[in-house]
Amino acid sequence: MLELKDLHFSIEEEDEQGQQVVTEIIKGIDFTFEKGKFYAITGPNGGGKTTLSKLIMGINPVTSGKIIFEGKDITDLSITDRAKMGIAYGFQHPARFKGMTFRDLLAIAAGTNDKETLVRILARVGICTIEFLDKEVGSKLSGGEIKKIELATIIALNPKLAIFDEPDTGIDLWTIGPMVELLKKQQEEHGTTTIVVSHNEKFLEAADELILIRGGKIAHVGGFEESLPLLKDDEFCSWKSICEGGTLCSIQ
């Protein structure tokens, strides 16, 4: 349902001498995502996981290569057009809006103001109070609350392809287990093709297929069990150490 064909992404930046240099972040990725499957993208920090997911949503423009979604070339389509085709993206650090309530945001995603519909979505993400709908999606929300809201908007969109960038970041009240279950349920009930960028073991275990990205390339594709030795390899950086707050591979 989604094909990435020789995907490259480069940025131009200034080096220490003030010279413009081109840095390649994604260095030729070919992959086909199958309809209805659950994928986890993992790998060391700075390896290109988030960049790749942003290329699929159209947040970053592709430098070269093609993205084919349901047989249609979407490489040059805008974020809006891709969203309308059924691609949704859950941000690692969701936007906060002054003056906009959760209800406003959810109504955009659900395409309706109907209270019953919105309440049903709330229940699915484990929010049991209707009052939560009138909370401002502003700076006062906790990290866990804003992630729940982000998740709810994706559920409300009911997309064909759901991409989640580090959905477990900032989660406090919400445990990761139920979140994984929820995404699996979406996959099973709605046939949602799901891509989760994560270091978290629970997401990696839940995935039908793991994609390890390192140095802007796919280093490995496989199931959880067979990938485990690689995940533990220092070369791929310990996802455990990152998950627990570490950032440097060499600490291990």
Place this chain on the structure above:
Amino acid sequence: MLDTIDKELLKAVADLESIPKGAYNIRKNGKLLAREVTANIDIVTNEENNGIEIHIKPGTVNESVHIPVILSQADLYDVVYNKFVIGEGSDVVIVAGCGIHCGTDKPEGHAGVHEFFVGKNARVRYVEKHYATGPGTGKRTLSPTTRVFLEEGAVAEMELTQLGGVDQAMRVNEATLGPGSSLIISEKVMTDGDQKAESKNIIVLDGTDSSAELISRSVIKGNSRQNFYATLEARAKCYGHLECDAIVMDNGTNETVPALKSLHPEAELTHEAAIGKIANDQLLKLMSMGMTYDEAVNKIIQGFLK
């Protein structure tokens, strides 16, 4: 009695489809158009004959007063002095506002001084909207001054909004707070084209345990300019917070100067101020839910000024 233009202006500034229920005073082109008083709310023309006095009896609850001003006469600059005396323990809503319809190249404008004396433990919600429209090119100016005096335990919530079309606005808000009183001012201003708007605020926290919050939201489009100055002065143990946010679009410019003055060791004063474009992450979020760029911008502005 009300023509189409009057109705449009009243709808914009006071959410009124027709003559309101309860007490009201409608001023059109510098003259009294209609007035109604109730058993608890009296409205009289002041001695100087340049404004009105509104007296709300102590203990009056769940009543409202509408006092819109509408202008549609070229070359008129209308100035009013209005005084509100809100009796002890009452709880009322006052809706004011000025709508200007400019049909010629002659200027039209309105200046008003509104003084509020809010009695002990009384609550007042004051809603003021400003709006200008019409095909004429005459300069539309508005210069409202609001002075608030809160007695012990009084609460005032003030929503001040400038909806658009005003070429030049010079607003002054002043307040003095007694013990245990509380003031919330929320000001929302949108400018476009070559419009200019300035807001000067001085809030004096004079009484022990008084609290004040001033929230300003500005949207500055085109080549317009908005300046915002606010001073919180604490003379007692009190709490005060200033929050000024400006979204700048196109070539808009802004100067925001929040000032905190503490004259008491137990005063707690805070402020936050931000000027910038619409945050990119907000646009990306809304576009990733299927909105176009323009739809996303409108939605964000709408929420910001809500």
